[in-house]
């Protein structure tokens with residue numbers, strides 16, 4: 001089949017994007033509002049960008065009514081956030097936290113997700129996340145406008161908390177111990193436990 005993305009409606013393009021560009025890592029992003037209310041939400045349009053300076057990105061798209069998600073509103077008000085990574089053990093809580101709560105209501109409190117203070121940024125981090133990147137906002141790049149248009153958030157990584165329990169004997173993260181999940185299409189997820197290696201050419 002052939003899909004012409006120049007004529008597909010955005011709501012029809014979306015499931016093809018999320019069902020084919022897989023598996024995607026999940027940024028579980030904690031933010032805080034100007035008056036100190038915390039927020040937590042998952043985003044799988046997410047990746048690292050570069051190491052000089054250490055940078056990552058994730059992409060909250062506008063809601064179907066065209067408004068910005070709470071995460072974007074918070075980062076515009078307080079330009080700091082934490083990207084927590086999601087192991088299989090936290091999959092259910094991560095999914096619950098994608099519910100749209102009224103602005104100012106915290107997913108941490110609503111879904112009983114334990115938080116702990118961050119070191120250099122104001123939003124707290126997810127206590128049980130094996131890796132948490134404390135970031136300051138680099139820039140927000142708008143792509144398109146209206147429903148499903150994006151506000152791509154680039155974050156400068158200041159600090160990473162890495163649980164000692166996920167390190168291998170070489171001091172690097174061991175994928176089996178990290179046990180992170182990836183998002184597939186629809187409600188499907190993948191685990192990262194089947195690993196193979198390929199030696200790279202010089």
Ligand SMILES: Cc1cc2nc3c(=O)[nH]c(=O)nc-3n(C[C@H](O)[C@H](O)[C@H](O)COP(=O)(O)O)c2cc1C
Pocket residue numbers: 026039040041042043044045046059060061062068069070071072094095097098099100101183
């Ligand atoms: C696994 C997963 C991945 C998601 N990825 C995205 C994404 O990349 N971009 C997006 O806008 N919404 C994504 N969502 C939906 C948001 O999490 C959801 O809209 C959430 O309510 C946004 O919260 P906020 O308004 O508190 O920022 C995802 C949901 C799940 C469960």
